[in-house]
Amino acid sequence: MTRSAIVIGAGITGVAAAEWLRRAGVSVTLVDRILPGRPDQASYGNAGLLARCAVIPISEPGLIFKAPRMLLDRNSPLFLKWGYLPRLLPWLLPFLRNTAPARHRPIVQALAALTSDSVDQHLALARGTPAESYIRQGDYAYYYRSRRDFAHEAAEISLRRAAGFDPVELDREALHARDPHLSDAYNFAALYPDHGWLTSPGGYVAALAEHFMAEGGNFVQGEVADLAEGRVSLLGGREITADRIILTAGAWSARLARKLGMKARLESERGYHLFLQGPSHMPANPFIVSDAKFVVTPMEDGLRCAGIVEFGGLDAPPSRAPFNLLRKRIREVYPDLTWQSESEWMGHRPSTPDSLPHLGPIPGAPGIIAAFGGQHVGLTIGPKLGRIAADLACGGQPNLPLAPYDPGRFG
Ligand SMILES: Cc1cc2nc3c(=O)[nH]c(=O)nc-3n(C[C@H](O)[C@H](O)[C@H](O)COP(=O)(O)OP(=O)(O)OC[C@H]3O[C@@H](n4cnc5c(N)ncnc54)[C@H](O)[C@@H]3O)c2cc1C
Structure with missing residues (x-):
């Protein structure tokens, strides 16, 4: 049974993963070097589209x-x-x-499997939270x-x-x-x-993170320098441990994945x-x-x-x-x-070179799950990637075939 988890990166994918884990009763620590919804993340400055048809x-x-x-x-x-x-x-x-x-x-088919229910995925994540008011x-x-x-x-x-x-x-x-x-x-x-679409993507991510914290989720501001099974090290020496780790550090994920021997491309x-x-x-x-x-x-x-x-x-x-x-x-x-x-x-x-995210357990890194690579539709699919990663972390089997998104596909 998964009692605790660390989510690295608090963009749309990370806050979604953290919130779905929290709702499943897991003790979650969300880590980011910046506050969620700030300009240094892609989730702040995108066009705000929940682009179901962008396949x-x-x-x-x-x-x-x-x-x-x-x-x-x-x-x-x-x-x-x-x-x-x-x-x-x-x-x-x-x-x-x-x-x-x-x-x-x-590729089109594998993208469509992620985008087509994206508005519902955003509503399921944000409903009943202050973030809901940003969705049109x-x-x-x-x-x-x-x-x-x-x-x-x-x-x-x-x-x-x-x-x-x-x-x-x-x-x-x-x-x-x-x-x-x-x-x-x-x-x-x-x-x-x-x-x-969202009337303020940054405001939306910040509101989701605030809700997560208000309901008992833990946010740590710090830069992840290293990670291994069950353990994350921050710059400055602090260590956090947990049963599962989800890597949602957006375009910076490859730098961390490399430490696990993964070629993220x-x-x-x-x-x-x-x-x-x-x-x-x-x-x-x-x-x-x-x-x-x-x-x-x-x-x-x-x-x-x-x-x-x-x-x-x-x-x-x-x-x-x-x-x-x-x-x-x-x-x-x-x-x-x-x-x-x-x-x-x-x-x-x-x-990624095939426009599909890395989603699933990282080969050779027990208990560490990848959820990054949303490219042009990362806001659209972020809640679904986060939800599937949270599900996997809890031992669930998503009803979507994950082979096209296999984190090991580039060797
Ligand atoms: C101009 C533009 C327009 C776009 N328009 C759209 C659109 O309309 N619709 C759409 O669906 N998508 C759009 N996108 C794409 C979308 O914004 C991204 O794919 C999505 O936001 C990625 O989310 P993420 O959570 O994976 O990463 P991010 O939002 O980038 O979050 C990653 C987080 O990880 C943190 N992090 C990284 N490394 C570390 C570390 N070592 N330690 C601690 N924290 C770390 C970062 O600080 C950051 O907060 C657009 C992108 C751009 C640039």
Whole structure:
């Protein structure tokens, strides 16, 4: 019987794991070097989407031919710090292998198994807690310049349909009636009903953690320096022991997993947001600008524009160009938008070469469970990853086949 557990990392995945363990009657210690919901975690600055239909990995077939052109195009949302390329290769090569058409469909299916009930998973976690007030439910839209651009994505759309997500098509008139400030450049939208979003992802994670602590969960602020079966060591020498350990340290998980002999093959896909406080208008629902690949989400105090993929590792400071690109792109979407002030943020998506998380017992590390690698949908699937990890820690068998997420799959 599991009496005690340590959860390392208090982003969305960690707070979910800790709270589900607490509800199961386990004595839980949640450890993080920062307070939950603060800007140094990916769970703070994302676009806030509970993106049930986001089942298409970025390792799409054909990317291998498109990527070089994108890297040279100043208006493309893909960036690379070239000096980082040699360190990226051990991740990039298997990533490129996953762009093979034969790999694509199984990945889509394994992603859909995690995303499709995500709004319910968030509600199950947050219901009855102060975090519930941050959840909104409604449509999620893809904005296109033209119906032709929508038709160009036929392959992706049919995969989404196969996963149960059928879009409602909006022509120019219907789209501009819904979003009257939209630029004339955007003339078509695909609407996916029954989605969700958060009005403050950081506030939500903080509220979940506060609830966990108010109900008896233990939070320790400290940096984990080492771990082994039943034991976690913090910088400064403090040790914590427990029956089970769950590793949910987001993009930093590989550094800790390495101490257990696990090759996590995890890379940071650095992403950026521009937060526009006091905007002159807001859309009713979040949407993605398909050609520019960034999401616009109405939030508590303003409009969040979030996206961009930059490879450059965990330690380099943010670049300027992604912020300037987001600023330029939002003007193309809403030419008459004004705002009172703005803030900028960069964070780390924890991404694997096959876009699937590491979820399950770590081979060769008894009692230690991995739950990280949520990449672009880590907020969406965080509660489910945390719940499954908590279940495994208690000796349960989830009713989802875990083979695609096997933490040992990269050797
Ligand atoms: C620009 C952008 C937009 C995004 N938009 C969306 C979206 O709309 N929807 C969606 O589903 N996903 C989105 N994502 C992805 C999502 O934000 C992440 O996948 C998710 O937040 C990862 O959660 P996590 O709990 O695994 O990691 P994190 O939230 O990063 O938390 C990891 C925690 O571990 C702690 N930690 C690490 N190492 C240690 C250590 N040694 N000791 C102690 N603590 C440690 C860190 O301090 C951190 O608090 C977006 C990401 C970005 C960057």
